[in-house]
Structure formats: structure tokens, C-alpha cells
Amino acid sequence: MTDTTPRQRARLETEAQITAIGNRMVDEDGIEGVSLRAIARELGVVSSAVYRYVRNRDELLTILIRDAFDQIADFVDEALAKERSVAVLALAMLEWSRAHPNRWALIYGTPIADYEAPREETVVPGTRIMIALARLVADSAGDEGPTPEPLPSAAALQPLREGLAELGLEHEDAVIMSTVTIWVAAIGLINALRFGQFGPGLDGVEDELMRGVISSLGE
Amino acid sequence: MTDTTPRQRARLETEAQITAIGNRMVDEDGIEGVSLRAIARELGVVSSAVYRYVRNRDELLTILIRDAFDQIADFVDEALAKERSVAVLALAMLEWSRAHPNRWALIYGTPIADYEAPREETVVPGTRIMIALARLVADSAGDEGPTPEPLPSAAALQPLREGLAELGLEHEDAVIMSTVTIWVAAIGLINALRFGQFGPGLDGVEDELMRGVISSLGE
DNA sequence: GAATTTCAGAGAGCACCGCTCTTGTTTTGT
DNA sequence: ACAAAACAAGAGCGGTGCTCTCTGAAATTC
Known part of the structure; x- marks a missing residue:
């Protein structure tokens, strides 16, 4: 039994999705193409919600x-x-x-x-x-x-x-x-x-x- | 006697100002810092006016x-x-x-x-x-x-x-x-x-x- | 010299961006 | 069962490039 709650698992999943989308955006349009709003859109979530997972755009860039x-x-x-x-x-x-x-x-x-x-x-x-x-x-x-x-x-x-x-x-x-x-x-x-x-x-x-x-x- | 009209001289002057401001913006903040709206502001003119002198941002970049x-x-x-x-x-x-x-x-x-x-x-x-x-x-x-x-x-x-x-x-x-x-x-x-x-x-x-x-x- | 064309600028508007703050809702740990 | 923590939504601020329409002034044409 993993003692991870569903919420924790969902968080890891979402974080992984965000970096995956970010990497794809870099590949497609370069660093300029990495947009937190666009990521939110792709996640089917409102733009402010991604800030729960990433402090700001720079933090995502560091990960990438x-x-x-x-x-x-x-x-x-x-x-x-x-x-x-x-x-x-x-x-x-x-x-x-x-x-x-x-x-x-x-x-x-x-x-x-x-x-x-x-x-x-x-x-x-x-x-x-x-x-x-x-x-x-x-x-x-x-x-x-x-x-x-x-x-x-x-x-x-x-x-x-x-x-x-x-x-x-x-x-x-x-x-x-x-x-x-x-x-x-x-x-x-x-x-x-x-x-x-x-x-x-x-x-x-x-x-x-x-x-x-x-x-x-x-x- | 130069047969240039005042309007022509003003245009050349404004063009020179735009590239000078653009160069200064590059020096200060890099290419990302070059903003047509900021240039307009500095010229004391509304933002759409600079498009009389420069087709778009890319054209200014080419000049720089x-x-x-x-x-x-x-x-x-x-x-x-x-x-x-x-x-x-x-x-x-x-x-x-x-x-x-x-x-x-x-x-x-x-x-x-x-x-x-x-x-x-x-x-x-x-x-x-x-x-x-x-x-x-x-x-x-x-x-x-x-x-x-x-x-x-x-x-x-x-x-x-x-x-x-x-x-x-x-x-x-x-x-x-x-x-x-x-x-x-x-x-x-x-x-x-x-x-x-x-x-x-x-x-x-x-x-x-x-x-x-x-x-x-x-x- | 008057009529007409050309052009600079103003202003509103569209779609995008990063980011913040407040308000509800759901999941957690006690 | 209840308080605390996490999450998502929505509105909003200020910024970007760029387009469109409209007005007034300058230059050109007749």
C-alpha cells in the first residue's frame, strides 16, 4: 500500500504533465512559445490554477x-x-x-x-x-x-x-x-x-x- | 536649397530617433526590451503612430x-x-x-x-x-x-x-x-x-x- | 488660389501574455 | 465531526503587437 493520498498522486501527475507540455512547447516554438496560460488551457484549467504547481514562469524554465x-x-x-x-x-x-x-x-x-x-x-x-x-x-x-x-x-x-x-x-x-x-x-x-x-x-x-x-x- | 519638404525632414528625424531609441533599449534590456509601444511613449505619441515609420517590430529588429x-x-x-x-x-x-x-x-x-x-x-x-x-x-x-x-x-x-x-x-x-x-x-x-x-x-x-x-x- | 490627394497622428479595440487576489469547494489530518 | 490545508474559478491589472477608422494638416495638382 502506498500511503500517498489521491491528491498527492494527482499533484505529481499534473506536475509531470506541465513539464511535458513545456518541453513540447520548447520543441515547437522555442522558449518564447512556453506560455503558462497556454499550458493551463491545455490542462483544461483556468490560467491562475497553474500557479498552484509552478511558482512562476521562471521556475518552469529552470526545470526545462x-x-x-x-x-x-x-x-x-x-x-x-x-x-x-x-x-x-x-x-x-x-x-x-x-x-x-x-x-x-x-x-x-x-x-x-x-x-x-x-x-x-x-x-x-x-x-x-x-x-x-x-x-x-x-x-x-x-x-x-x-x-x-x-x-x-x-x-x-x-x-x-x-x-x-x-x-x-x-x-x-x-x-x-x-x-x-x-x-x-x-x-x-x-x-x-x-x-x-x-x-x-x-x-x-x-x-x-x-x-x-x-x-x-x-x- | 534642399528641395526636401518639412514633412520629409521630420520623417527622417523621427526614423533616426526610433532606431536610436531601439539601440538604447537593446543595450539596456536586450532584444526583449525593444517595445514599439514604449518607443511611442518616449516619442510622446500614441502607439499606433509608430507604425507610420516602421512596418512592424521585425522591421525594426532588422535595422538594429x-x-x-x-x-x-x-x-x-x-x-x-x-x-x-x-x-x-x-x-x-x-x-x-x-x-x-x-x-x-x-x-x-x-x-x-x-x-x-x-x-x-x-x-x-x-x-x-x-x-x-x-x-x-x-x-x-x-x-x-x-x-x-x-x-x-x-x-x-x-x-x-x-x-x-x-x-x-x-x-x-x-x-x-x-x-x-x-x-x-x-x-x-x-x-x-x-x-x-x-x-x-x-x-x-x-x-x-x-x-x-x-x-x-x-x- | 482652390481643390484634391497624401499623410501623420489619435483613439478604440482585439487577442495575447504574466501574475495577484478573493471566493467558494473539496480533500485531508485530527 | 470539524478545522485546516489544498485546489480551482473568476475577475482584474498592466503589459505586448497590431489593425481599423477617423480627423486635421500638409503637400501636390489643376
């Missing part, structure tokens, strides 16, 4: 953002389980962005105006992939000996080192620098593709471009 | 986007006039993004929902910097001999080659690939910094990070 971070990180983890490499990681991100372009924009695009994601809610899921990348870079660092390239001064990397430390990680400066470079290049390419900055006609060559970028970064 | 593209391209050109190098180009973009974060987001962030920039209005100003980068890469290509890295198949670069051809440019595949890599890394880093994806505390080290990324790309 956390979900999206976890989904793409899960997807990347699955891909890495088959083969651990930087290229696989980047290609998995690219593939997920193709399948969920609006969710991608939600987490890696312009921050939402007048909204600040609560760090305690989003930092952990939001950093999973980057941590995985740092591990990959660190693992393959020994393969090619010490990097000959001039590193930025240690001071410049200090804030990033601290950020990693908070998550319980420590890496050499060369690893951090390499991770950052690969990260911004991969994200930058995916954003350029998703946001149409290279013009049309690149649909069929996305993976190849990503492979080219990654390989020219020496991984 | 074109302006922003031209402004950053002018800024980069000025920097390159002093010293022609990839690092200077990237650092100039970064500096401009710091001075005008919301305008940066307007042109390099998530596309605006339900808005499609008319290509004929925005392609030319929107590609100026990338063309300058391609020229820089091409000029310095001879310095280090042919690239040893494996290039993606010519087919993958075909759409980009066509895009450049439309703008009257031709470059080798190695140059195109290198340009794309540098471009996405630079844009990716600036976006990460502007959008806070690396967390707080990086304000003082932005330039050094950019130099590190660019130098690790071999330029």
Missing part, C-alpha cells in the same frame, strides 16, 4: 533547462560508453542539437532576458559534458608528450581551475587550456550550424565539418 | 541587426588597420562584445523566435569580419608550408566554397577549413564568456584566454 542539460549529457555518456574519444563526444553533442535544436538553444544560446538560472539547480547537470571532455583530454595527454605551445599565464586559468576544484577535479594547465579550446570550438560550430550563421546548404556535411574542426585541433 | 553587424565590423577594421593578425581580429571582436553585450547577443546569439532576417539586408554586413579573417588566413598560409592535417573531403566544404564565391572570394580548402576553425573557436569563446557559461570570475582574464585559444590553433 535542467532537464535539457541532463538529456544531452545522458546522450553523450551513452555515445562515450561505446567509444571514448573527443570526436565521439563532439559528434554526439552535434547529433543531439540536430534532434532538439530549441532545447540546444535553451542551454547553449543567449541567456533568457530577466532570468538567471539558479546555479545550485543547474551547475551540476550543466557541467557534466565539459567534465567528461576534460577527463578525455587528460587521459590522452600523455600520448603526445608535453605540449610545445606557449600557455597563457597561470593567472588567466586560475578562475577555471577554481571552478573545476569546486566540482572535485584537478587538471594541469595544459589540459585545461586544451579542454577550453576544444569546448569553445565545438560549441561554436554547433551554434553556427544551428543558428544558420554559415547560410543554408550545410545540412549534409555537419558531421564532416565537426570532424575537420576537431582533427585540426590535434585530437 | 544590420547596424550592429556594421558597427562591430567597423571596429574590427579599425583594429586591423593598425596591425593585421588573427589575434588582433579576435581580440577586437571580444572587446566589442564586452562593450555591447546585448548587441553581440543580437547578432551572434540565438536567432529571434518567429523572425527571419532578410538575407539581402544582412548577409553583406554580417559576413564582413569572416571575410577579413579568411584573407588573413590566406595571407599567412604560405608562411608555414602546406598543412599536414587531413582535410575533410572537398564535398563537405562545397557549400562554404559556394557561399564565398557568391561574395566574390575564392580560397583553398586548407584556408577555408582553418578559417572556419578559428571562427567557431573565437565566436564560441566570446559566447561562453558573454553568456556566463564558464561561471563568474573571468572578467579580468578574457583577453588572455582568447590569446591562448588562438595561439593553440597555430596562428
Whole structure:
């Protein structure tokens, strides 16, 4: 016997419905298309009623953002389980962005105006992939000996080192620098593709471009 | 004697005011803060009156986007006039993004929902910097001999080659690939910094990070 | 110089949004 | 059985983009 009352079960059900509808609205119309009034309408309920389940629109957005971070990180983890490499990681991100372009924009695009994601809610899921990348870079660092390239001064990397430390990680400066470079290049390419900055006609060559970028970064 | 009527002069004046207010609103509150009703209020005019000057909100956005593209391209050109190098180009973009974060987001962030920039209005100003980068890469290509890295198949670069051809440019595949890599890394880093994806505390080290990324790309 | 066309602006109105407050009703825990 | 808590409804506030009609003034035409 579950000691949950019918009302409690109904509440969980409704909460799940709200986030499901919210996710669907993001997929269909982007973040702008997420409307509490429309959700209420779809639930067959008056608009003020949804505020029983969600404090305000921002709270719903936080849920959707956390979900999206976890989904793409899960997807990347699955891909890495088959083969651990930087290229696989980047290609998995690219593939997920193709399948969920609006969710991608939600987490890696312009921050939402007048909204600040609560760090305690989003930092952990939001950093999973980057941590995985740092591990990959660190693992393959020994393969090619010490990097000959001039590193930025240690001071410049200090804030990033601290950020990693908070998550319980420590890496050499060369690893951090390499991770950052690969990260911004991969994200930058995916954003350029998703946001149409290279013009049309690149649909069929996305993976190849990503492979080219990654390989020219020496991984 | 100008043969412009007072009415024509007043119209030009009002149009200029509208775009100036629009730019200020972008700077203050981002694209979401651009409201035709608020502009009307500021002009001391009823809301429907501004539609005499601007067909709709999207048309104003197009004007603001074109302006922003031209402004950053002018800024980069000025920097390159002093010293022609990839690092200077990237650092100039970064500096401009710091001075005008919301305008940066307007042109390099998530596309605006339900808005499609008319290509004929925005392609030319929107590609100026990338063309300058391609020229820089091409000029310095001879310095280090042919690239040893494996290039993606010519087919993958075909759409980009066509895009450049439309703008009257031709470059080798190695140059195109290198340009794309540098471009996405630079844009990716600036976006990460502007959008806070690396967390707080990086304000003082932005330039050094950019130099590190660019130098690790071999330029 | 008078008649006519053009155009700027006013005002009302439509449909949407987030969000709050008050009022009943139903389900819970005591 | 009864008080407390949760829920839903409804009205309302202020905001958005945009359209339509109407008036008055300026510019153009004759």
C-alpha cells in the first residue's frame, strides 16, 4: 500500500504533465512559445490554477533547462560508453542539437532576458559534458608528450581551475587550456550550424565539418 | 536649397530617433526590451503612430541587426588597420562584445523566435569580419608550408566554397577549413564568456584566454 | 488660389501574455 | 465531526503587437 493520498498522486501527475507540455512547447516554438496560460488551457484549467504547481514562469524554465542539460549529457555518456574519444563526444553533442535544436538553444544560446538560472539547480547537470571532455583530454595527454605551445599565464586559468576544484577535479594547465579550446570550438560550430550563421546548404556535411574542426585541433 | 519638404525632414528625424531609441533599449534590456509601444511613449505619441515609420517590430529588429553587424565590423577594421593578425581580429571582436553585450547577443546569439532576417539586408554586413579573417588566413598560409592535417573531403566544404564565391572570394580548402576553425573557436569563446557559461570570475582574464585559444590553433 | 490627394497622428479595440487576489469547494489530518 | 490545508474559478491589472477608422494638416495638382 502506498500511503500517498489521491491528491498527492494527482499533484505529481499534473506536475509531470506541465513539464511535458513545456518541453513540447520548447520543441515547437522555442522558449518564447512556453506560455503558462497556454499550458493551463491545455490542462483544461483556468490560467491562475497553474500557479498552484509552478511558482512562476521562471521556475518552469529552470526545470526545462535542467532537464535539457541532463538529456544531452545522458546522450553523450551513452555515445562515450561505446567509444571514448573527443570526436565521439563532439559528434554526439552535434547529433543531439540536430534532434532538439530549441532545447540546444535553451542551454547553449543567449541567456533568457530577466532570468538567471539558479546555479545550485543547474551547475551540476550543466557541467557534466565539459567534465567528461576534460577527463578525455587528460587521459590522452600523455600520448603526445608535453605540449610545445606557449600557455597563457597561470593567472588567466586560475578562475577555471577554481571552478573545476569546486566540482572535485584537478587538471594541469595544459589540459585545461586544451579542454577550453576544444569546448569553445565545438560549441561554436554547433551554434553556427544551428543558428544558420554559415547560410543554408550545410545540412549534409555537419558531421564532416565537426570532424575537420576537431582533427585540426590535434585530437 | 534642399528641395526636401518639412514633412520629409521630420520623417527622417523621427526614423533616426526610433532606431536610436531601439539601440538604447537593446543595450539596456536586450532584444526583449525593444517595445514599439514604449518607443511611442518616449516619442510622446500614441502607439499606433509608430507604425507610420516602421512596418512592424521585425522591421525594426532588422535595422538594429544590420547596424550592429556594421558597427562591430567597423571596429574590427579599425583594429586591423593598425596591425593585421588573427589575434588582433579576435581580440577586437571580444572587446566589442564586452562593450555591447546585448548587441553581440543580437547578432551572434540565438536567432529571434518567429523572425527571419532578410538575407539581402544582412548577409553583406554580417559576413564582413569572416571575410577579413579568411584573407588573413590566406595571407599567412604560405608562411608555414602546406598543412599536414587531413582535410575533410572537398564535398563537405562545397557549400562554404559556394557561399564565398557568391561574395566574390575564392580560397583553398586548407584556408577555408582553418578559417572556419578559428571562427567557431573565437565566436564560441566570446559566447561562453558573454553568456556566463564558464561561471563568474573571468572578467579580468578574457583577453588572455582568447590569446591562448588562438595561439593553440597555430596562428 | 482652390481643390484634391497624401499623410501623420489619435483613439478604440482585439487577442495575447504574466501574475495577484478573493471566493467558494473539496480533500485531508485530527 | 470539524478545522485546516489544498485546489480551482473568476475577475482584474498592466503589459505586448497590431489593425481599423477617423480627423486635421500638409503637400501636390489643376
